Amino acid sequence: xxxxxxxxxxxxxxxxxxxxxxxxxxxxxxxxxxxxxxxxxxxxxxxxxxxxxxxxxxxxxxxxxxxxxxxxxxxxxxxxxxxxxxxxxxxxxxxxxxxxxxxxxxxxxxxxxxxxxxxxxxxxxxxxxxxxxxxxxxxxxxxxxxxxxxxxxxxxxxxxxxxxxxxxxxxxxxxxxxxxxxxxxxxxxxxxxxxxxxxxxxxxxxxxxxxxxxxxxxxxxxxxxxxx
Numbered sequence: 001x002x003x004x005x006x007x008x009x010x011x012x013x014x015x016x017x018x019x020x021x022x023x024x025x026x027x028x029x030x031x032x033x034x035x036x037x038x039x040x041x042x043x044x045x046x047x048x049x050x051x052x053x054x055x056x057x058x059x060x061x062x063x064x065x066x067x068x069x070x071x072x073x074x075x076x077x078x079x080x081x082x083x084x085x086x087x088x089x090x091x092x093x094x095x096x097x098x099x100x101x102x103x104x105x106x107x108x109x110x111x112x113x114x115x116x117x118x119x120x121x122x123x124x125x126x127x128x129x130x131x132x133x134x135x136x137x138x139x140x141x142x143x144x145x146x147x148x149x150x151x152x153x154x155x156x157x158x159x160x161x162x163x164x165x166x167x168x169x170x171x172x173x174x175x176x177x178x179x180x181x182x183x184x185x186x187x188x189x190x191x192x193x194x195x196x197x198x199x200x201x202x203x204x205x206x207x208x209x210x211x212x213x214x215x216x217x218x219x220x221x222x223x224x225x226x227x228x
Contacts, residue, residue: 100144107175108146110204115149118174127157127165139200147201154184156192166195175199 109115112134123129132153140146155162169176177198185192 104144104202105205107173108200108202109174110202112149112201115151115174115199115201118172119151119153119169122165122168122172123155125157125161125164127155127161130154130156136201143203145203149199149201150179151197151199152194153197154192154194156190158189159191162191162193169197 109118115134116132119129119132130153132151135150135152137148137150138145139148155165157165166178166181169178179196179198181196182194183191184194
């Protein structure tokens, strides 16, 4: 197959002679323009992708910062709540120690003779306190030493005086805890009870032992005689 090329005659105009050359140049320009447009479009897509990616990253960072801030605030609030009971702890300890010392001095005896004397003083109006047994168990050592004293005793008397004796033990200045009461017998209006109590012995103060022991022994002797 042959291709026929039309060659303009020599006497034709210059524009007609240059038409094929202009057409080729226009095609070349259009091809370069398309390439530039394609490149610009690609760059636009890339820029748009980067912008969108940056927006998502920025939002994620803000969300993480907010979550971290909330977590830190919660931890701070929890720490403040946990530390609140510890504020002024030194003063609270000093006050508690002072109150404990006052309680020890006013309501706890330091010798078994004092316990016996106090019970003998309370056993009045026909109430007899017999067969008192004492068991000891140290619970604290040091300057605030405490010894638990378990008392197992028998009492006998009319019903009303016995009830008054039990009430007097519970209200007494000395510290007594009644652990149990059992009825062991009853004869012509008299009741026999077994009573179990607990108290505590403290350490004696300086200069307190000798004088208090003499008084306690005297009270125990007089109280025992009155109870019988």
